Each structure stands twice: as C-alpha cells, then as structure tokens.
Amino acid sequence: xxxxxxxxxxxxxxxxxxxxxxxxxxxxxxxxxxxxxxxxxxxxxxxxxxxxxxxxxxxxxxxxxxxxxxxxxxxxxxxxxxxxxxxxxxxxxxxxxxxxxxxxxxxxxxxxxxxxxxxxxxxxxxxxxxxxxxxxxxxxxxxxxxxxxxxxxxxxxxxxxxxxxxxxxxxxxxxxxxxxxxxxxxxxxxxxxxxxxxxxxxxxxxxxxxxxxxxxxxxxxxxxxxxxxxxxxxxxxxxxxxxxxxxxxxxxxxxxxxxxxxxxxxxxxxxxxxxxxxxxxxxxxxxxxxxxxxxxxxxxxxxxxxxxxxxxxxxxxxxxxxxxxxxxxxxxxxxxxxxxxxxxxxxxxxxxxxxxxxxxxxxxxxxxxxxxxxxxxxxxxxxxxxxxxxxxxxxxxxxxxxxxxxxxxxxxxxxxxxxxxxxxxxxxxxxxxxxxxxxxxxxxxxxxxxxxxxxxxxxxxxxxxxxxxxxxxxxxxxxxxxxxxxxxxxxxxxxxxxxxxxxxxxxxxxxxxxxxxxxxxxxxxxxxxxxxxxxxxxxxxxxxxxxxxxxxxxxxxxxxxxxxxxxxxxxxxxxxxxxxxxxxxxxxxxxxxxxxxxxxxxxxxxxxxxxxxxxxxxxxxxxxxxxxxxxxxxxxxxxxxxxxxxxxxxxxxxxxxxxxxxxxxxxxxxxxxxxxxxxxxxxxxxxxxxxxxxxxxxxxxxxxxxxxxxxxxxxxxxxxxxxxxxxxxxxxxxxxxxxxxxxxxxxxxxxxxxxxxxxxxxxxxxxxxxxxxxxxxxxxxxxxxxx
Amino acid sequence: xxxxxxxxxxxxxxxxxxxxxxxxxxxxxxxxxxxxxxxxxxxxxxxxxxxxxxxxxxxxxxxxxxxxxxxxxxxxxxxxxxxxxxxxxxxxxxxxxxxxxxxxxxxxxxxxxxxxxxxxxxxxxxxxxxxxxxxxxxxxxxxxxxxxxxxxxxxxxxxxxxxxxxx
Numbered sequence: 001x002x003x004x005x006x007x008x009x010x011x012x013x014x015x016x017x018x019x020x021x022x023x024x025x026x027x028x029x030x031x032x033x034x035x036x037x038x039x040x041x042x043x044x045x046x047x048x049x050x051x052x053x054x055x056x057x058x059x060x061x062x063x064x065x066x067x068x069x070x071x072x073x074x075x076x077x078x079x080x081x082x083x084x085x086x087x088x089x090x091x092x093x094x095x096x097x098x099x100x101x102x103x104x105x106x107x108x109x110x111x112x113x114x115x116x117x118x119x120x121x122x123x124x125x126x127x128x129x130x131x132x133x134x135x136x137x138x139x140x141x142x143x144x145x146x147x148x149x150x151x152x153x154x155x156x157x158x159x160x161x162x163x164x165x166x167x168x169x170x171x172x173x174x175x176x177x178x179x180x181x182x183x184x185x186x187x188x189x190x191x192x193x194x195x196x197x198x199x200x201x202x203x204x205x206x207x208x209x210x211x212x213x214x215x216x217x218x219x220x221x222x223x224x225x226x227x228x229x230x231x232x233x234x235x236x237x238x239x240x241x242x243x244x245x246x247x248x249x250x251x252x253x254x255x256x257x258x259x260x261x262x263x264x265x266x267x268x269x270x271x272x273x274x275x276x277x278x279x280x281x282x283x284x285x286x287x288x289x290x291x292x293x294x295x296x297x298x299x300x301x302x303x304x305x306x307x308x309x310x311x312x313x314x315x316x317x318x319x320x321x322x323x324x325x326x327x328x329x330x331x332x333x334x335x336x337x338x339x340x341x342x343x344x345x346x347x348x349x350x351x352x353x354x355x356x357x358x359x360x361x362x363x364x365x366x367x368x369x370x371x372x373x374x375x376x377x378x379x380x381x382x383x384x385x386x387x388x389x390x391x392x393x394x395x396x397x398x399x400x401x402x403x404x405x406x407x408x409x410x411x412x413x414x415x416x417x418x419x420x421x422x423x424x425x426x427x428x429x430x431x432x433x434x435x436x437x438x439x440x441x442x443x444x445x446x447x448x449x450x451x452x453x454x455x456x457x458x459x460x461x462x463x464x465x466x467x468x469x470x471x472x473x474x475x476x477x478x479x480x481x482x483x484x485x486x487x488x489x490x491x492x493x494x495x496x497x498x499x500x501x502x503x504x505x506x507x508x509x510x511x512x513x514x515x516x517x518x519x520x521x522x523x524x525x526x527x528x529x530x531x532x533x534x535x536x537x538x539x540x541x542x543x544x545x546x547x548x549x550x551x552x553x554x555x556x557x558x559x560x561x562x563x564x565x566x567x568x569x570x571x572x573x574x575x576x577x578x579x580x581x582x583x584x585x586x587x588x589x590x591x592x593x594x595x596x597x598x599x600x601x602x603x604x605x606x607x608x609x610x611x612x613x614x615x616x617x618x619x620x621x622x623x624x625x626x627x628x629x630x631x632x633x634x635x636x637x638x639x640x641x642x643x644x645x646x647x648x649x650x651x652x653x654x655x656x657x658x659x660x661x662x663x664x665x666x667x668x669x670x671x672x673x674x675x676x677x678x679x680x681x682x683x684x685x686x687x688x689x690x691x692x693x694x695x696x697x698x699x700x701x702x703x704x705x706x707x708x709x710x711x712x713x714x715x716x717x718x719x720x721x722x723x724x725x726x727x728x729x730x731x732x733x734x735x736x737x738x739x740x741x742x743x744x745x746x747x748x749x750x751x752x753x754x755x756x757x758x759x760x761x762x763x764x765x766x767x768x769x770x771x772x773x774x775x776x777x778x779x780x781x782x783x784x785x786x787x
Numbered sequence: 788x789x790x791x792x793x794x795x796x797x798x799x800x801x802x803x804x805x806x807x808x809x810x811x812x813x814x815x816x817x818x819x820x821x822x823x824x825x826x827x828x829x830x831x832x833x834x835x836x837x838x839x840x841x842x843x844x845x846x847x848x849x850x851x852x853x854x855x856x857x858x859x860x861x862x863x864x865x866x867x868x869x870x871x872x873x874x875x876x877x878x879x880x881x882x883x884x885x886x887x888x889x890x891x892x893x894x895x896x897x898x899x900x901x902x903x904x905x906x907x908x909x910x911x912x913x914x915x916x917x918x919x920x921x922x923x924x925x926x927x928x929x930x931x932x933x934x935x936x937x938x939x940x941x942x943x944x945x946x947x948x949x950x951x952x953x954x
Binding site for chain 1: 835842844845855858874878880884885894903919920922923929930932938
C-alpha cells in the first residue's frame with residue numbers, strides 16, 4: 001500500500017525528467033505509476049479483507065514524537081476506492097496520450113496528474129488523520145495546478161484560483177476538525193480514536209461541523225458548488241479523473257468514513273441529507289440549462305455528488321450500501337461520459353449542443369459508448385445506474401416524504417438533461433460551424449482506439465453492473481465490514497417486484513417526459529428565473545472586499561517615504577521595548593570590566609558611526625559604515641572568535657560592492673527639509689533606538705537557563721568529529737537551523753533577483769495572454785449568453 | 788566538436804558579450820591583477836571550505852569569498868567566469884544539504900545526523916572524512932548562488948536614471 005502511494009509520486013519526478021525525450025509517450029510511463037494501486041485489487045478480492053477480515057496495515061514512522069506517521073490501513077472501503085482511483089487514473093493517463101496535442105507540455109501534465117493520483121491514494125488509504133489532512137491539501141494544490149494547466153487563458157486562471165480558494169477553506173476546516181478529534185479522542189489515528197470519549201466531549205459538535213465544511217467544499221455541495229463548473233477549464237482527461245470520479249469524491253469518502261464517528265448524532269444526518277438533496281436538485285436544474293457539454297456534465301457531477309452525500313449522510317447500513325453501489329456506478333458512467341465529450345470536442349471542434357446534431361452517423365462507436373453511459377446516468381434499465389437509483393429511492397422513502405419528493409424531482413431533471421446530452425447524436429448531421437459560418441473541422445472521422453477504448457471499458461462496466469447485478473454487489477460487499485453494513489440484507493436486482501420504489505421510478509419517467517416535451521417552456525423558465533444571490537456573487541464580493549481592505553492597509557502603512565517608515569518602526573519598537581524595561585527592570589546584570597586593548601576598537605566603532613552621520617556623500621557613508629563593520633570584526637578577534645571575524649569581514653566587503661552597484665540607480669544625495677519640531681522628534685527617536693538596543697544587549701547577558709556552550713565544547717569532537725566548534729554547531733548540532741537559513745538565503749536571492757529583473761526594460765516577459773480576465777468570473781454564464 | 792555544440796557555443800558567446808549598460812571597467816591593470824587574484828582567492832576559498840570542520844572556515848565563509856572573487860572577475864573582464872547560471876546553484880545546494888539530512892533519516896537515524904571516520908592512505912596519511920562536509924558544500928553552493936545572482940542582476944541592469952554627481 002505504501003508503494004501504491006509512493007510510486008505515483010516517484011513516477012512524477014521520473015516523468016518530469018523524461019518528458020522531453022519521450023514526448024507524447026510519457027503517458028505510457030505515467031500509467032505505470034498506477035500499477036501498484038491496481039494490484040491492490042488482489043487483497044481486495046481476497047475474502048480475508050473484504051468481509052469482516054482484518055484490514056491490511058502498514059506503518060512508517062514520520063515524526064513519532066508528534067504522533068505523525070504514514071499509517072496506511074487497507075480496509076475494504078479504502079482498498080475499493082484505491083482500486084477505483086487506479087483504474088480511472090490509468091485510463092485517464094492512457095486517454096491523454098491520444099487526446100493531448102503534440103505541443104502540450106508533457107513535463108508538466110503527467111507529473112501533476114501523478115502527484116494528484118498519489119495524494120488521492122494517500123488520502124483514501126491513510127489512517128493517520130494528520131497525514132490524511134496533508135494528502136487532502138495535496139489534492140487541492142495539484143488540482144489547482146491541473147485546472148490552471150493552460151494558464152495563458154484567463155478562464156483557466158480564474159477557475160484554478162476559485163477551486164483552490166474554496167477547497168483551501170475546507171482544508172482549514174479539516175485541519176481544525178482533525179485537531180479537535182485527536183484531542184477529544186486522544187489519538188491521531190482514525191482507527192485508534194476513543195469513540196465514546198469523542199462523543200461525550202464538548203468538542204464533538206465543532207469537530208462535526210468543521211468536518212462537514214471540509215467535505216462540502218471538496219465535494220462541491222451547496223453553497224460551495226461554485227468551483228466545480230469553472231474547474232472544467234482543465235484538460236478533459238483531468239476533468240474525467242479529478243472532477244468526476246475521484247477528487248470530488250474525497251468529501252464523500254470523508255463523510256463515509258467519519259460517519260462512523262459522527263453518525264450517532266442527529267445533527268450529522270440533519271445537515272447532510274437536506275443539503276445533499278438540495279445540491280442534487282440544484283445541480284440537475286442547472287445542468288439542464290447548460291449548452292456546453294462539459295458544463296452540463298460538471299453540474300451533473302454536482303448533482304450526483306449531492307445524491308451520494310445524502311445517502312452516506314443517512315449513516316445507516318441501508319444508506320451506505322446504496323451509496324457504495326452508486327459510487328461505483330457513478331465512477332463508471334461519469335468518467336466514460338467525460339471521455340466521450342473529450343472525443344466530441346476533439347473530433348468536432350466544439351462542445352456546444354446547438355452546434356451538434358446527428359453525430360450518430362459520423363461517430364457510431366462513440367455513440368454506442370455514450371448511449372450506455374447516459375442510460376446508466378439517467379437511471380434507466382438495464383444499466384447499473386437504474387439499480388442504484390432504486391436503492392436510493394428505497395433509502396429516501398425511509399427518510400421521509402419531503403426527501404423522496406426532492407429525490408424524484410431531481411431524478412426527473414437528471415433524466416431530462418440526459419436526454420439533451422444524447423440528443424446531439426440524433427437528427428440530421430450538420431458539420432459544426434462557428435459564428436461566422438466557417439466549418440470548425442473540415443474532415444470528421446471516428447476517434448481512434450486510444451480515445452475510444454477507455455470510455456468503452458467503463459461503459460462496459462456500467463452495462464455489466466446492470467446485466468449482472470451480482471458483480472456490482474460483490475464489489476459493494478467488499479466495503480461492508482469497513483463501513484458497517486455487512487449485516488445489511490439488501491441485494492442488487494434489476495427487478496425488485498412491484499415496490500414503492502418502482503412506482504416512484506415510473507413517476508420520475510413521467511415527469512421527465514413532461515420536461516422533455518415542454519423543453520421550450522422549461523428553458524424560458526430557467527432563463528427568467530434567476531436567484532438574486534448566487535454563490536459566485538458572494539465569492540466575488542468577499543474576494544473584492546479582501547483586495548480592497550488589503551490595498552487600504554498597504555496604502556496606509558507601506559510605501560511611505562523611507563524616513564517616515566523608519567520613524568513608525570522605531571517608535572513602535574521604542575514603545576514596546578520601553579514597556580518591557582519598565583515592567584521588568586531587574587534583568588540587568590553588573591558588567592565586567594573590559595581589557596584596555598578593546599579601547600581602540602571602541603574608538604574605531606564610534607568614529608565610524610559618527611562619520612556616517614556627518615558625511616554628505618554616499619560613497620563616504622558606505623565606507624564609514626564598513627568601518628564599523630571592520631571594527632566589529634576586530635572585536636570578534638580579540639574575543640577569540642576567528643570564524644565570526646572572518647564572516648564579518650567578508651560580509652562587509654561584499655556589502656560595500658553591492659552598495660556600489662546599487663548606487664548607479666539612485667538619484668543624487670540630498671537632505672530633506674526638516675522643521676525644528678521634526679528634528680527634535682527624530683533625535684529623540686534615534687536616541688531611544690540606540691539606548692533600547694544597548695539595553696536589549698545588556699538584558700540578554702543574563703542567562704535564563706544554564707548555558708549550552710559547555711555541552712558544545714565537550715561534544716564537538718566526540719559527536720561531530722570536528723575541532724572547529726563553531727562549524728560543528730552550524731553543520732551538525734544546529735544543522736536544522738542552518739538548513740532553514742540557507743532556504744531563506746535562497747528565497748531572498750530569488751525574490752530580489754526577480755524584482756531587479758522587473759525593472760529591466762524589455763525583460764519583464766509575461767506568459768499570460770492579452771485577453772483581460774473575465775470581470776465577473778462567471779465564464780459559464782457568459783457562454784450561456786452568447787447562445 | 789559537433790556542429791550543433793559549436794553553434795550552441797557561438798550563440799552563448801554572443802549572449803555573453805557585454806550588453807549596453809553592462810558594467811565594464813576597461814582597466815588593464817585591474818585585468819592583470821584580477822587574473823592572479825582570482826585564482827588565489829578561489830583557492831583560498833576552497834581551502835576554507837575544506838578545512839572548515841577543524842579550523843576557522845566553513846561553507847558560508849568560503850561561499851562569500853568565492854562570490855567576492857567572481858564579482859572581481861566579472862567587473863574586471865566583463866564576463867562571468869562561470870558557464871552556468873548562478874541561480875541554479877541555489878536549488879542544487881539546497882538539495883545537497885537536504886539529502887545529507889535525509890539519508891541518515893531514511894537509514895533509521897535522526898534527521899541530519901552526521902557521520903565521520905578516519906581513513907589512512909599512503910599519500911595523505913590519516914585523513915578524516917565527515918558527511919558534514921557535504922552539508923557544508925550545500926551551504927557553500929547556496930551562498931555562492933544567492934550572492935552571485937544578486938550581484939550579476941545588479942551589474943547587468945541598465946540604470947533607468949543617470950546618477951547626478953554626488954555632492
């Protein structure tokens with residue numbers, strides 16, 4: 001299992017290095033990264049894990065002192081999901097080989113995809129909650145990178161930022177929830193939590209709500225659904241992998257797993273089930289409105305996730321059984337449909353429904369695949385989607401009459417948008433044209449096997465789950481022990497007999513037929529029925545508000561003339577330091593007398609400082625500043641610290657050189673006019689700063705704890721193998737500090753370097769396009785208006 | 788030399804030629820002295836790096852000294868003594884230091900645990916090796932990369948405003 005998580009991450013590095021020579025074929029290498037995840041099917045199939053057996057556990061210590069470890073726990077549900085990720089990941093990678101253009105930057109695409117795959121596998125397999133959080137955040141970051149892959153397009157940038165901000169909000173929620181849980185349950189491991197203590201703890205409700213925040217943002221539930229449709233700016237294989245079958249299901253996984261902890265509370269189901277159903281309704285309502293096929297699928301995903309959420313939110317055996325079955329079905333048909341839309345986009349040059357018709361004639365194989373997947377999504381027999389929809393109805397019937405009503409309406413809408421989706425294949429064929437009447441693709445032909453095979457396999461699975469329900473049930477049962485529904489007696493059948501669920505299905509079909517029949521009126525209603533508040537508007541408002549606030553704060557505090565800046569800083573430091581001295585004056589120690597030999601050094605230092613004050617020339621000032629530096633070096637030497645002295649000397653030399661280089665850009669030296677009052681204030685500030693620094697140094701002479709230097713002196717040679725204690729401290733005893741420091745040095749150099757380069761004429765190249773960012777970030781609605 | 792490499796080198800030579808605005812002091816005395824001084828300072832810097840574990844010196848000091856030497860060379864001769872972009876030293880140095888920390892960790896000891904030992908060879912007599920030297924080499928590379936990339940950036944930029952004579 002550890003390998004299943006690690007190999008994709010390792011392969012990401014390999015692919016990044018080999019992408020240039022391999023080009024398009026990098027994809028085959030990348031697909032290998034998912035091989036160990038696929039091999040997890042072996043323990044999954046073994047009965048020992050699936051039904052009530054002990055889960056696989058692999059633990060690698062990370063920082064055991066903090067309770068951090070890479071603990072992977074392969075129970076039935078985790079393994080099932082891991083294999084699912086492996087299958088869809090491998091298919092999406094292979095699909096990309098045929099889908100992406102030759103000019104795509106494979107060195108970015110495949111590593112990002114693999115990094116995502118690895119973190120997703122880590123997320124589902126992780127038993128340690130802190131590691132789970134880390135993987136969770138990694139999926140957010142990699143998703144950001146993948147959505148923004150074509151970052152020269154402003155829509156892609158907007159979509160990436162939006163997705164990242166929303167899921168980062170949830171990430172914070174998860175971090176807090178994990179912290180609360182580990183405090184309440186006295187363990188950082190999911191399986192080691194003391195459930196009774198958690199449930200009795202006052203932290204229970206906050207942890208529950210924060211977990212829900214995380215799950216809802218990740219799985220695009222109302223009101224956080226806004227990021228998923230714009231995330232469709234990612235390349236289509238990515239959409240199929242991340243935004244339909246895996247990443248967006250991370251929230252569902254969270255709800256499923258944490259439901260075992262929180263499920264006892266009425267609040268849990270009371271929040272999830274209504275919100276999930278509302279999302280299901282809203283998603284399918286919006287999906288019906290879309291003309292872009294990918295946007296349609298995006299909203300459909302929102303809707304289906306709502307359904308899954310509602311089922312897992314019931315937190316009973318029936319709900320979990322139905323949800324797990326539907327999870328499998330959804331992964332199969334949704335990924336297949338995304339692949340199909342990719343094919344249509346690839347072969348026809350457009351995804352707009354009103355430009356496409358009669359594709360059946362030109363793309364017969366694609367049509368067959370699309371038909372199977374759409375039937376499954378619509379919940380029609382004899383496909384897998386029908387069976388899990390029946391189970392969904394059963395579960396909702398037990399939940400209450402209001403719920404079942406929403407479920408039926410949502411399903412009818414689903415059926416209606418499925419009809420629109422498949423509609424592009426019927427009617428007379430017309431070659432798609434753009435607005436100016438130009439043909440988008442001169443020659444249209446069926447997609448190659450590289451594009452067709454992945455969706456065909458998935459559609460085949462959807463058909464298998466329908467025609468042979470025992471296969472789907474066998475898979476679903478694997479998760480039984482882990483999700484506590486092993487005792488549930490339900491089965492998957494195509495024909496349940498005349499049950500209330502079947503009657504509801506017939507009602508759904510009737511409603512859907514009405515919707516399709518009255519399509520024009522429904523469309524009219526959709527265009528004219530706009531809610532006054534939308535999540536997008538709130539998101540934009542918050543973002544704009546934050547930007548304005550930040551600009552105001554910066555305008556008020558930064559960007560002043562340097563003397564003003566200095567006055568503020570020194571005054572603040574003076575006030576705080578003065579308060580400290582006033583509160584605790586006893587920190588000072590009597591000083592030991594210094595040897596007379598230091599007198600010349602002191603004179604040198606003071607002379608340098610005074611000289612800087614009096615000089616009227618920059619060059620003189622810098623050289624005199626250097627004098628104080630050399631004076632300090634001399635002082636270090638008298639105190640027998642050659643390393644420090646050497647460092648100080650070199651720093652002074654380099655600083656003077658850098659100063660001289662910078663001087664070429666500075667305007668001439670001039671003194672600013674100063675009023676008498678100003679002058680007094682400035683002298684006061686300067687004096688306070690000087691006195692304050694002296695006091696600080698004096699105060700630091702007193703040791704708060706026994707000094708550590710004897711330890712260093714004693715152990716430098718024995719433990720570090722060096723006679724130069726300073727160096728041994730730097731590279732060994734406090735090596736971690738040094739590592740941090742060189743990171744800072746590197747970062748500063750990169751930052752200053754890019755700032756300097758910005759000022760260079762003709763060098764500030766930007767990789768972005770000239771198209772301005774969409775002002776309202778509602779790219780999908782813009783497309784809507786164009787139609 | 789293959790034609791492709793020759794072409795590459797030609798392109799590089801053009802790129803290395805002083806651009807307008809480059810700081811170039813065409814001073815024969817400086818040039819002559821810098822040649823000798825550069826070699827001496829570089830050798831001393833490497834010595835400092837090498838002996839740092841047992842005598843004053845170390846990666847940071849050696850790095851600063853190397854930066855000084857390379858700036859001198861750059862200003863005197865108008866081109867870099869390095870064929871590499873100094874910015875690239877930063878990630879390599881960081882990676883090296885991090886690796887010396889990670890290797891003991893992966894071998895089951897604590898992060899950044901250093902190791903050392905003694906080898907006796909005919910040529911050098913007793914000779915101490917320490918993994919801390921590799922860590923220090925990483926520090927050295929980062930310092931050289933950071934200092935040089937700053938200095939080079941400043942040297943190459945064309946001043947947008949001419950300096951009025953200092954009063």
